[in-house]
Amino acid sequence: MPGLGTSFGRGGATTFQQDLQNSDCILIMGSNMAENHPVGFQWVMEARERGAEIIHVDPRFTRTSAVSTMHVKIRPGSDIAFLGGLINYILENNRWFDEYVRTYTNAPVIVDARFQDTEDLDGVFSGFEPKEDKYDIASWQYDDMAMHGSAGRRMGSAVSGGKQDAHPGEVSQEAQNQLLEHGEPPHVDMTLQHPRCVFQLLKKHYARYTAEMVERVCGTPRAEFLKVADALCRNSGRERTSAIAYAVGWTHHTVGVQYIRAASIVQLLLGNIGRPGGGILALRGHASIQGSTDIPTLYELLPGYLAMPHKENVDLANYIEETTSKAGYWYHTDAYMISLLKAWYGEHAQPENDFCYGYLPRVTGDHSCYPMMMGMLEGNVKGFFCVGENPVVGSANGPLQRRAMANLDWLVVRDFVEIESAAFWYDSVEIETGALQTEKIKTEIFFMPAADHLQKSGSFTNTQRLLQWHHKAVDPEGDCRSELWFYYHLGRKIREKLAGSNDPKNRAVTELTWNYPTEGRLAEPDAHAVLREVNGWGPDGKALDAYTKLKPDGSTACGCWIYCGCFKDEQNQAARRKSRHEQDWVAAEWGWAWPANRRILYNRASADPAGKPWSERKKYVYWDEAKGQWNGPDVPDFEKDKRPDYVPPDEAVGEQAIDGKSPFIMQGDGKGWLFAPDGLVDGPFPAHYEPEESPVNNPLYAQQSNPVREQWPSANNPMHWSDGKPGADAFPYVGTTYRLTEHHTAGGMSRSVPHLSELQPEMFVEVSPALAEERNLENGGWATVITARSAIEARVLVTERVPDYVVDGRPTKVVGLPYHWGVKGVVRGDSVNDLVGISADPNVHIQETKAFTCDIRAGRRPRGPALRDLVNDYRARAHLPLEE
């Protein structure tokens, strides 16, 4: 979540679910929380019972809307216009939290004179290089600040290799703001009047995002928008706080990171970050999606949001220099990185050999999942591990995914059941149409049955950064094994086969620390031992209790610095289960949250600059003068004894360079960022751009879509033209995808379960009565939904829960599509992602599935080659290349 990381410093939810009960107003947007996070939603209901206003802004009326105090409709893909409207409302009506904004955000900072806004350049910022579809971000800097951008240093900086390197998306990124160095404090105007100060630039940027404009772009009635704006403002300030919850309804766009940035700006202006009942709660869809970004199986990261070395980082000294900040906790990057290398290479990692840094592979561009699939299509990627993941159903453009996998030399699929990604070679639409033929597919496939969570021990990190341990209840049956078992023994076998080799590339494997104790009949590795390595140990071999103990001299080892402390006192802190009945509502002794077991991040902001609670009602962490420390029910997100009036001496570095009233301690300037001078590749302020495929021209700018979005146009991935271009009218409707309570993503864990399959047996499509009439669709009957990628069939559900829109004066209708089905499982149906083309956010490479264009007609889809004919007929009408 670079949206959160760039704004506040850490790429994780700023708060925890239970804290929602303290909110006076909760805005749920880009999320259907009641249906997709039902148990977490109880905390929203607690707030409502206490009188809070619950606002659901969503393209559909869902069960979340049904129990909210207000449902407000919004056209899919237009949320930045709505959020920008809120920002404009706050600024025009003097509703911002003045003391918070002046002291805790970068509102007073003067920006480089070369900076030009989208208002000046009709939809692009200064630095846009149209030939390369990217920005040079030099002009976005603070005034007079040195620019150190060089390849590999910064995710936001222009990096070699065409597409920019950037950090992922549901993913976080923390390493940033290194450009701000102590000794060069930014120029500020505390009166907020300077025409180039962030506050004035913000005003100018959003001046045209009026209630009228919101209505025009979003199709949201003006009066309803104003009710939302007023409710948020009324419920923010010293005495009251509002929270925002979102999910992938915000991230799945070509400008998704900026959706979250826009929400961050709203919350900073209203003073809602770091305070009880405030914050931004990112709702993740998988048990350990936060964990798998913290300890990343992502190409551009090492554990703890350390950057993966770039080719330009030729040695450790260069890597450290490029990724270290003078101020804030990223000053200690050397300690984090060297401790990681010690954890991985043990005694082999020594100062004289750069702690084995030279063994690490280097990135040179975008190696994310979609370029990876393109690499398979081109024949460059030959072997593929597909682990608890079902890309031919769950990733955009199913036909492309299947063709890519059919071009592999070998494939390993690990799952509970035979998912579609294991079966595509004999059971798929392409086999049906003849586009692929079983006996011509070369891919060698190993299907490896997986153990489930009851058959293994380990920890998940949930949506609020909380590590919770699950204990093994029973042994796995048959050949079922955990991933821990699979990767440990695979590594063991590879190491045995490479033993004795002097080739440096093989020594990178044979010198790896890989001696985990195993137990039982199956020789299952001890997950505790792995978590203990993640936590790290000191020179005495004992588990460390805090990342502040890590050293850059090789005397400490730590597998993931932000998790340091999770094995404090040699105890598995993630396994703590002190009942909620035996502790306060914060429940600090249940599991363990990174960092340092903090539950609300940036909680120093819950006190005023002098360290006093903003109000008795919203008291949380505050300065206790008598004890000389910060107190409260949570772990202070601040050095415990740093006084509120602390002023750093000139020579101070690291956390000591952050003053006593700057709560965002991971940021180089300690401030929440209304304006992001660094860290994002597509703009320092969010601007509304239309989705890649849109029914309208952008009413706000001449620039239609995000100018630096990622695109992979080809005959395998044709994208529709937007309004005004020939062929755009072939696909007149807006499609959007979503989940159902009874199913889980691509279905591997729910279409295999009879109970759940019985509850939601069949793929369906939701349309409004007006659309049903327009296309002769009958409730309960069949419909075919068509795009240039494919056509699928579904049962029709005609419902007023899907509203119609008027966008920029034009009627616009929406087709709603739950995306869980595929050709395998207890219940089967066509896959919605077969319809979706691949285009992506340039920061995080996340695809746009929440807004695309399509057509719908009555009846079932054609079978066999006739399906291809139908799609080709549409491609011809849409002025797109035909499928072979």
Next chain:
Amino acid sequence: MMAVEKRVARSHPLARQLRGPDKYALADAAQSSVTASLQPRTQTADRVVRSVCPYCAVGCGQLAFVKDGKIVQVEGDPDSPISRGHLCPKGSATRTLAQSPIREYKVKYRRPYGTAWEELDLETAMDMIADRVIATREQTWEAKGEDGKPLNRTLGIASLGGATLDNEENYLMKKLYTALGVVQVENQARI
């Protein structure tokens, strides 16, 4: 003695309905002896193991009830400060997830151009996969870029997955892949 009396009494529901306080036969009077002897699986389990729901990221506490080495029930954990004992439809179906009628228990192998699955021994499969990793790595290794700077990597191998896996599993995956020079390591978090 008591048990006999009870069984006798239970054999005459009408009598119980007429004589007892449950005049409308909505409670005890309607209960058969079979029903009376039923016990919830949670009570007859040998042990209870603390777990966490594997579906979404709310992180609901689960209690897994085990009898004779089998999972017999999965319930919400009332001690959890997050979920307070609740589970949603998916979480409530966890036992059936683990015991799905279509769950696979054996390694399956499809040879190149093959038209059907074949059986394969787990140990053999592991060796074959290890061999393929080594061979593909050797074949696609990039030691240096065109400018002579080190790359130490292979773009011939890729991995996708992990958001339903444990932290410890992701850690071993990242550690092994990185040592092997595999950089195309990706995750549902992106998707």
